[in-house]
Amino acid sequence: MLALAAAGCGGSDDAAIPSPTTEGTAAAPLPEGALSVVVSDPPLADLVARVAGPQVGVTSLVPMGADGHTYEPRPEDARTLAGADVYIENGLDLNNVVSSFALSNYPSGTPHYALADVISPDEVIATDSAEEIAAHGHAHNYNAHLWPDPVYARAYVNRIAEIMVEHDPANAAGYQERGAALVAELQGLDAAFASAIATIPEANRKMVVYHDSWSYFGRRYGLPVIGAIQPTDFSEPSAEELRNTIDEVRAAAVPAFFGSEVFPSDVLAVIEEESGSTYVADLSDDLLPGSPGDPEHSYVGMMVANVRTIVTALGGDPSGLDAVDPALS
């Protein structure tokens, strides 16, 4: 099921980029017969909209403000899917309810793609415990959050450009040009993130998180996720798990641990009080922060804000991120 992406597209690095839209269609009316691309989640829809440009309708199935893991599709989502020419999701079981709803509601024969297919099997991170893997001889569950790592996001963008070219070859040049410009921007992010994270004092270069969307990002930048608080079924941790987490956070001696507004939980205040580590609730991964039109309401803006938050909370110097921050340009 997993396959390496055939990467690569040409074009200039400084093409004009339309402002991305992830909620419904682009601001200008779409031309007659415009392609309609339905994308499972907002951060991925933003990447697709950047590559697709203003002549294509790009809609995120999971709406703003909803959590993509536990979102239950509504009747209007079936109508959105009925008009889809192409369906793009993350894959790796990010949300099986949304995936099977899409499969039964887009027109039969609609081409569908899983962007996480860009990862090679030896790079994928299992979420099963060591005991479960030993018992079965292999893992059954994988962390689906490739996109917070801008290097995987780049592979997503190359794949998106290929998909768009395949379904609309007449406009191939535009897709390739916008794809290449976004790839260049993500390369700049990767370099800026590596430099900013290198300013974190070495003893603090580790993350304790509530929702584990940071494992690929952490592996990329030498900032390993040493503990995730939320059980993998999105329930609240049990009293025993909570006790263990407090001990872990204390033993790790991290200045801060991280969560997101998508998953508020009362246990976080308890962990903060008992561990002496500060709870930072501002990370975004499954949802775009801000409102449509805000610079942070985009994949790039979201990730710069995330890395600024992480570097600052762990005692590093985030000023090197200014050069890549769309909120400051």
Ligand SMILES: [Zn+2]
């Ligand atoms: Zn997530």
